[in-house]
Amino acid sequence: MQRNYAEDFPILKNSTSNGKRLVYLDNAATTQKPASVINAIRDYYESSNANPHRGAYPLSERATELYEGARQRVADFLNAAGPDEILFTKGTTEALNFVASSFAMDIVNEGDEILISIAEHHSNLIPWQMVAKAKGASLKYLYTDAKGELTEEELDAKISPRTKIIAVAHVSNVLGIVNPIEKIVGRARQVGAAVVLDIAQSLPHMKVDLQALDVDFAAFSGHKLYAPMGIGVLYGKRQHLSKMRPMLYGGGMVEDVSQQEAVFLEAPYTFEGGTQNVEGAVGLHAAIDYLMGIGYDEIKGIEDELSLYVVEGLLNNPHVILYGNSHPHNRTGILSFNIEGVHPHDVSTILAADGVAIRSGHHCAHPLMRHLGVNATCRASLSFYNTKEDIDIFIESISKVRRWLRLESK
Numbered sequence: 001m002q003r004n005y006a007e008d009f010p011i012l013k014n015s016t017s018n019g020k021r022l023v024y025l026d027n028a029a030t031t032q033k034p035a036s037v038i039n040a041i042r043d044y045y046e047s048s049n050a051n052p053h054r055g056a057y058p059l060s061e062r063a064t065e066l067y068e069g070a071r072q073r074v075a076d077f078l079n080a081a082g083p084d085e086i087l088f089t090k091g092t093t094e095a096l097n098f099v100a101s102s103f104a105m106d107i108v109n110e111g112d113e114i115l116i117s118i119a120e121h122h123s124n125l126i127p128w129q130m131v132a133k134a135k136g137a138s139l140k141y142l143y144t145d146a147k148g149e150l151t152e153e154e155l156d157a158k159i160s161p162r163t164k165i166i167a168v169a170h171v172s173n174v175l176g177i178v179n180p181i182e183k184i185v186g187r188a189r190q191v192g193a194a195v196v197l198d199i200a201q202s203l204p205h206m207k208v209d210l211q212a213l214d215v216d217f218a219a220f221s222g223h224k225l226y227a228p229m230g231i232g233v234l235y236g237k238r239q240h241l242s243k244m245r246p247m248l249y250g251g252g253m254v255e256d257v258s259q260q261e262a263v264f265l266e267a268p269y270t271f272e273g274g275t276q277n278v279e280g281a282v283g284l285h286a287a288i289d290y291l292m293g294i295g296y297d298e299i300k301g302i303e304d305e306l307s308l309y310v311v312e313g314l315l316n317n318p319h320v321i322l323y324g325n326s327h328p329h330n331r332t333g334i335l336s337f338n339i340e341g342v343h344p345h346d347v348s349t350i351l352a353a354d355g356v357a358i359r360s361g362h363h364c365a366h367p368l369m370r371h372l373g374v375n376a377t378c379r380a381s382l383s384f385y386n387t388k389e390d391i392d393i394f395i396e397s398i399s400k401v402r403r404w405l406r407l408e409s410k
């Protein structure tokens, strides 16, 4: 029998929501944390807390080992060329802002083009608006087709010799669609553009091998990967990091400082000014260990089966409008939908009464909402710790929404 992974998550075992068992289907917003991650953070504070890279005493050395051990673990996990290509950040947003301000600002010139997709999260959109405005470049969009996918024709039409940067999500946080990164990178190489990949929504569900993908930068948030909030990662190829300016100046990133000058350390330290989030790094290390103990084959197997089951349940309801490709091929378990005649906020409020947590709104993707012709959607997003019983409760709750609002009599 399949293991019930919810057992590993204290909040899922113990919590009720509106007096009902919590059915947590908002995993694209943030994931819950397994006991092993919570314990690793507690152990860190009970046995190893000190400021890393600062003290010569054993406690500080231990904190340094944990912090750098986490960096090595992330490098191995993503198949980076080495730990020096891994920078700890607060999350995806900070990582992408850093690429925009410390890389793009120096290589984008007037008349150049920055290309993103219409389905980007605002954190992979607004920084590029800023760069385009500051440098007199134009921000162009790859539009998704009716199934939410980026076609080869669209790539061919939009990637040009003027393209300097292509910044896209590996997986859309609204539609769950997996974008054709190999094809994008192939075309980017032909025109000499750099590729920035947002892996916030892919890494929790699939193996990401950054050397195989050959992207220039990649960013993710720990909290969507079963690790704590406040820790994230920017991966950057050595050839870029060695030339980039720091974003934060201060302690911990310098080799020598005189009254008028400072000599900076090399990557990754030059980019990590100030005291770092060691607790977060320790939690991220534990989360990766936990996930790799399960394995992506198992994770994907469970999530694909659940995803099919949800789609089937939703499409059985004639009032449900599902956005994007309904087939699990080429998508993860992020499902955006609406119920005819009902505002998404009403749907999520009604579901909350049954203990079901989903997201409603624009999902930090205003341009995509306009492209889809809606103001907002409901979003259910799955994890391997969800069960068919969770989905049954969710689908049953959905079936009550229109009756509840007196749009149907029975």
Ligand SMILES: Cc1ncc(COP(=O)(O)O)c(C=O)c1O
Binding pocket: 028, 029, 090, 091, 092, 093, 094, 121, 123, 124, 169, 171, 172, 173, 198, 200, 201, 221
């Ligand atoms: C695809 C994608 N990119 C970026 C972000 C921003 O992540 P954070 O708020 O953790 O920085 C999110 C968060 O929802 C996301 O889904």
